Amino acid sequence: MTAPVQEAALALRLDGITKRFGALTANGDVSLDLRSGEILALLGENGAGKTTLMNILFGHYVADEGQVLVNSGNGSLTELEPGSPHAALEAGIGMVHQHFTLAENLSALDNILLGTQSLATLSTARAPARAKLEDLMARSGLTVSLDARISQLSVGEKQRVEILKALYRDARVLVLDEPTAVLTPQESETLFATLKTLADDGLGIIFISHKLAEVIASSHRVAVLRGGCKVADLPTASCDQRKLAELMVGHEIVETIRTEKEAGRSLFVLKRIFAGQGRDALQDVDLDLKSGEILGIAGVSGNGQTTFAKVISGLEPIVSGEMLLEDQPLTHVDARKMIDIGLARIPEDRHHDGIVGAMSVSENLAIESIRKPENQSFGLLRFAAIRERARSLIKAYDIRCQSEDSPARLLSGGNIQKIVLARTLETMPKVVLAAQPSRGLDVGATSDVHKRLLAARDRGAGVILISEDLDELMRLSDRIAVIHRGKLSEANPTEMLDRSTLGLRMAGHDGEEAA
Amino acid sequence: MIRFEPRGPVPVSRVLSVLVAAAVAALLLAAIPMAFAGLSVFGAYGLMVKGAFGSMFAFTEMLTRATPLILTGLAAAVAFRAKLWNIGAEGQLYAGAMAAVAVGTGAFGGPSLFLIPLVILAGALAGGLVMLGPTLLKTRLGVDEVVTTLLLNFIILLFVQMMLEGPMKDPMGMGWPQSEPILDEAALPKLMARMRIHWGLIIALVASLGVYFMLKRTVWGFEIRAVGENAAAARHSGIPVTATFVRVGLISGALAGLAGVGEVAGLKGYLTADLSPGFGYSGIVVAMLAGLSPVGVIIAALFIASIFVGADSMSRATGVSNYLADLMVAMSLLCVLVAGLFLRFKIRLVGAPAAKETAK
Ligand SMILES: Nc1ncnc2c1ncn2[C@@H]1O[C@H](COP(=O)(O)OP(=O)(O)OP(=O)(O)O)[C@@H](O)[C@H]1O
Ligand SMILES: [Mg+2]
Numbered sequence: 001m002t003a004p005v006q007e008a009a010l011a012l013r014l015d016g017i018t019k020r021f022g023a024l025t026a027n028g029d030v031s032l033d034l035r036s037g038e039i040l041a042l043l044g045e046n047g048a049g050k051t052t053l054m055n056i057l058f059g060h061y062v063a064d065e066g067q068v069l070v071n072s073g074n075g076s077l078t079e080l081e082p083g084s085p086h087a088a089l090e091a092g093i094g095m096v097h098q099h100f101t102l103a104e105n106l107s108a109l110d111n112i113l114l115g116t117q118s119l120a121t122l123s124t125a126r127a128p129a130r131a132k133l134e135d136l137m138a139r140s141g142l143t144v145s146l147d148a149r150i151s152q153l154s155v156g157e158k159q160r161v162e163i164l165k166a167l168y169r170d171a172r173v174l175v176l177d178e179p180t181a182v183l184t185p186q187e188s189e190t191l192f193a194t195l196k197t198l199a200d201d202g203l204g205i206i207f208i209s210h211k212l213a214e215v216i217a218s219s220h221r222v223a224v225l226r227g228g229c230k231v232a233d234l235p236t237a238s239c240d241q242r243k244l245a246e247l248m249v250g251h252e253i254v255e256t257i258r259t260e261k262e263a264g265r266s267l268f269v270l271k272r273i274f275a276g277q278g279r280d281a282l283q284d285v286d287l288d289l290k291s292g293e294i295l296g297i298a299g300v301s302g303n304g305q306t307t308f309a310k311v312i313s314g315l316e317p318i319v320s321g322e323m324l325l326e327d328q329p330l331t332h333v334d335a336r337k338m339i340d341i342g343l344a345r346i347p348e349d350r351h352h353d354g355i356v357g358a359m360s361v362s363e364n365l366a367i368e369s370i371r372k373p374e375n376q377s378f379g380l381l382r383f384a385a386i387r388e389r390a391r392s393l394i395k396a397y398d399i400r401c402q403s404e405d406s407p408a409r410l411l412s413g414g415n416i417q418k419i420v421l422a423r424t425l426e427t428m429p430k431v432v433l434a435a436q437p438s439r440g441l442d443v444g445a446t447s448d449v450h451k452r453l454l455a456a457r458d459r460g461a462g463v464i465l466i467s468e469d470l471d472e473l474m475r476l477s478d479r480i481a482v483i484h485r486g487k488l489s490e491a492n493p494t495e496m497l498d499r500s501t502l503g504l505r506m507a508g509h510d511g512e513e514a515a
Numbered sequence: 516m517i518r519f520e521p522r523g524p525v526p527v528s529r530v531l532s533v534l535v536a537a538a539v540a541a542l543l544l545a546a547i548p549m550a551f552a553g554l555s556v557f558g559a560y561g562l563m564v565k566g567a568f569g570s571m572f573a574f575t576e577m578l579t580r581a582t583p584l585i586l587t588g589l590a591a592a593v594a595f596r597a598k599l600w601n602i603g604a605e606g607q608l609y610a611g612a613m614a615a616v617a618v619g620t621g622a623f624g625g626p627s628l629f630l631i632p633l634v635i636l637a638g639a640l641a642g643g644l645v646m647l648g649p650t651l652l653k654t655r656l657g658v659d660e661v662v663t664t665l666l667l668n669f670i671i672l673l674f675v676q677m678m679l680e681g682p683m684k685d686p687m688g689m690g691w692p693q694s695e696p697i698l699d700e701a702a703l704p705k706l707m708a709r710m711r712i713h714w715g716l717i718i719a720l721v722a723s724l725g726v727y728f729m730l731k732r733t734v735w736g737f738e739i740r741a742v743g744e745n746a747a748a749a750r751h752s753g754i755p756v757t758a759t760f761v762r763v764g765l766i767s768g769a770l771a772g773l774a775g776v777g778e779v780a781g782l783k784g785y786l787t788a789d790l791s792p793g794f795g796y797s798g799i800v801v802a803m804l805a806g807l808s809p810v811g812v813i814i815a816a817l818f819i820a821s822i823f824v825g826a827d828s829m830s831r832a833t834g835v836s837n838y839l840a841d842l843m844v845a846m847s848l849l850c851v852l853v854a855g856l857f858l859r860f861k862i863r864l865v866g867a868p869a870a871k872e873t874a875k
Contacts, residue, residue: 083861313751336753345751353751358744367741367752376734383732 008035010071011204012057012093012173017066019052021410024402026052028229029066034173034204036071039195041215041236042208044225045248045442046414047400050208051098053225054175058095059085071172089115094166098177098413099351100158102150109133109146112165129168136167139201141194154302156187163194174198176207178413180214181440184300184468192218210414210442212241224248249444256451258476259458264291266327267462268343268431273321276307276486283486285321289431289462294453295491296477297466298502304486305466306348309435312464313345314338325431339368344429346420348436348466354420357409361401362390364408365423397422398448413440425452432456435466450476470499484508525858537854538818541847548842552835559829566828567821573828575712579782581820583608583791585719586774587798588805588812589726590642594767595807596730597743599760603649603664604771605795606671607642611772612779613675614641616683616786619697619779627700634701634780635718635773642772643765645671650764654757668795676788685785694786703781715777719813722770726809729766739763771795800844804851819844 012034019027026049034040044050055061057068062083069077070091081087088095102111113129130146137143142160150158159179166174174195180188192214199205209215215222215236222239224232224247232247245253270287282304289295299305310316311323314335323330325341338345347353355364366375366386375386390404399418401411408419417440425432434453438446453476457463467473473480474494481491482505489505546556567577587604594601614637619630649663678684679692687695703714730736738759741749750756778790801819805811826840856862 315751334753335751336755339753347751352745353747356741356745356748359740363737363741367737367749367754370734370737370754379734381732381734381737 008037008202009075010034010077011036011038012071013069013077014053014057015067015069017053017056017063017068019049019056019061019063022402025228027056027063027225028227030225030228030230031066032223032230032233034206036172036202036204037199038221039199039205039207039219041219041222042206042225043210043212043215043222043244043248046418046440046445047412048225048248048442049228050225051177051412054095054177054206054208056082057088057175058093059083059088073172089169092170092172094163094169094171094174096159096162096166096174096176096179098181100162102158102161104151105149107147107149108144108153108161108164111150111161112146112168116169133164133168136164140167140197141190142167155182156184156190159183159191167198171203173204173206176205178208178210178440180209180211181413185470186300188214210440210446212244212443215244216241226250245443248442253443253447255447255475256454258294258454258478261292261458261478263293263478264460267291267325268464269322269324271322271324273311273323274319275311275316275321276304276319280304280307281486282307282311282488285486285488287464287481287488287491289464291430291460291462292457293478294457294463294465294476296473296480296494297464297483297488298470298473298480298506299466299468299483300506301468303483304488305435305483307486308483308488309345309348309433309466312338312343312433313347314343339427342427342430344424344427344432346424346432346434346437348439350417350420355408355416358407360405361394361399361408361411361419362387362404364419365390365393365404368423369427393422393426398445414442414445417441418445421449421452425456428459428461429456430461432461432463433466434463436468437465438467438469438472446472470502473502474499482506530858533854533858534851537850538847541843541850544846544850545839545843549835549839552839554833554835559833559835562829562832563822563825565825566832567825572710573824575707575710577817577820577824578716579710579712580824581816582713582715582719582777582781583774583794584797584801584816584820585716585723585813586770586777587794588801588816589719589722589798589809590767590770590774591799591802592805592807592809592812593726593730593739593770594763595743595802597739597760597763598746599650599653599763599767600661601646601649601664601764601767601771602661602799603646603667603795604767604774604798605791605793606664606668607645607768607771608775608778608791608795609671609675610645610768611638611642611775612786612790613678613683613775614638614772615701615776615779616694616697619701620695621698621701627698630698630701631703631780634697635776638772638776638780639769640772642775643769645772646764646768647761650761654760672788675786679786679788683786692788696785697780701780702784703777711782713777713781715773715781718773718777722773723809723813726766726770730809735759735762771798774798797844800848803848806855818847822847 010033014030014032017027017030030053042050052061056063059082068080070080070093072078072091080091112133133146142164144157144160144164150161179191183191195205195218216239219236222234222236222244223230226248266288268289270285273282273285275282279302307316311318314333314337356367369375375382387404394401394404397418399422400415408416432453438449441449453463453465465473465476477494479491479493480497480502482489482502484506485508549556549559566573568574587608590604591601615634618637619634645667649660649667652658652663653660676692679694683694685693685695706712706714706716730739738754741754742756742759746756774794779786783790797819801812801815804815822843823840826837830837
């Protein structure tokens, strides 16, 4: 996209921001301008300091040095009071966090009004608010049902509520931290169309993303952070994906290519599985995973992937059907048993299911094997061994943290994912279930995950890859099946498929002919 | 206006100084009603300090009072670590006391050499078993353990009263609802001649260190912490969540049961329905004051025991009700909770020059 707003007024200026956490410099002397009507993409490796920078802008953290200047509407820049989200909101800065901050059991309307007026006011007093929101929704295309409870909304809808919340407070600058990480490709497209409309209306927008294609397609300008410092600030028109990737990691990224390989014998088999209930239930699912192959599962999220992953993780009992590993039926499974027989699982929601944030990095690396003799003897933890192993995994998987003793919750999103990858893939599993494994990972880390999944396949493991990213699926998978409304299609060799066929099947068309 | 800004990790020295400040603030706040009651504040506090530390007798009395508080505090702390909300230490304490009496009066025979270990074991077991019910109801049926453990307190206390009026009633008790005294061979030895302080204190201290060690160094402790901090991730990682809850429930109940053992076998010698002036509930306060740290529990229990014993003695000397002690304990808890806020957040006054400090 070309920049339409060369001479528009400055909306925001970050001036020499430095933020240290102990010995670690999360942001080093970062300066950044944003004009009204401009869409700026903020890029950087996992742990480069993007979220930290935006948290300073929004007043969650106070910078050690530097200041934030905002255009308060009258054209001149004034300093924003540090450390006060309230002041940031007043100054017209809206933020949509990497993790949503909505009250689950309030309605969308209540959430939007929260903090601006008392929730106890009569519904008549809300009429103006409602009218303003209806108008905003009509102009921006962000439609949500205002009276629905947050807990009933999908991820995409929740995000729209977050954006509306910012717009309702007359935001002139909107910050979105990895908004597309949790969206389906279709939802992402809608989001960017909306952002474009809003920018044309004069809103200044900063978004963080690891998906270079959408950065190229939807931003005017790109700023790149590396190790906390700004290393590039360019018009998007002058960039391509390869160049951006290089700027981020400092060297060229080589995507691993899948080599043709004869799949082995049947390894992990599902027969006529029924499980779960409601929208996400599995209906008569068959699967035959061979050793030495990557089997991709495509589908729009919410079509049974969650139940599928839970069943294989040993967390959801099957209602009927059969599960076999190497021809041995698996009965009465639980998570422990699945891990013990060599099933590695990478959960989709790593914050919820993957790590215990309050525990240290080394403890999180050991959690799945805590009862193994290498980690304990006679019920006593072998600290030295646990930390030793943690240090080697931190190195091997390039987990960026201050030390193996830091609480896992202090790590950046991508580095948390690396903890999960490290502890699961390290055990040389027979079967790997990877649900959205590269969600939130930077290009370097993504290619590293791909390399590791391919390596697992090449040594004879079977890999089930659940992903919404068709590029990722087509590049890695030997065969791809599509899940729709809880039914899994037959898996076809990737060579026989193209994006449009997959897209149709994901939307529920053409299922019959394919079977 | 006041604004809160989250802080990073806080050094231990900061934690300790804030806690001391909280204790001082609590005592200052409690001075207000004391002044209203017509006491000289310094005089009253002086009497309290004397009552808790003024003589060897006072000091050992304070330690005797701290003994059950350490154990019930531990019971709450270890359960709360796993987010198992055991509010039933009071009932578990009575269950432990009842079992100790049943075994200690020689009802089941057996060589007297093993009587003390048997009494201890029986008390711990009884407390643990009482907690088993609520734990299983929680893990199997999702019944809220706050409700079940709380209500069990009343059920057990009524059961104790029934037993004391019936099968356990001392025939020599001149009609008082109390049990037969335990045998001398079953009583926990005193720590000092002519003082009431007994071996229960040693048991409590050992238990604290044991719980500390378990949480920090063992697989069980690891699993308890993981389940408490994020049960979903623990389950996903193959940690037996149900078994962990059951284990924590048993440990927690057993610790509360030990408190009951100490009170009958170390102090009173027989069981009455007013054995505990709410040690089970005070244990929750102790655990909260200690920030759920097993070693902190010792300090918190000593603090609360000093207030109780000191206030008792002060009220005897001045005639002012010893409810003041409850008030001070409540104030301390509030102050410590507020202090926790100071530890987690930087608090800045807005509009003050402080807001400008980071500007160049
Ligand atoms: N409160 C904190 N205390 C200590 N270290 C922190 C804290 N918050 C962030 N960090 C560290 O600062 C660095 C930057 O983190 P940040 O979350 O800004 O990364 P990011 O660029 O958003 O990464 P990602 O793409 O993975 O989300 C990381 O190394 C992180 O571990
Ligand atoms: Mg981030």
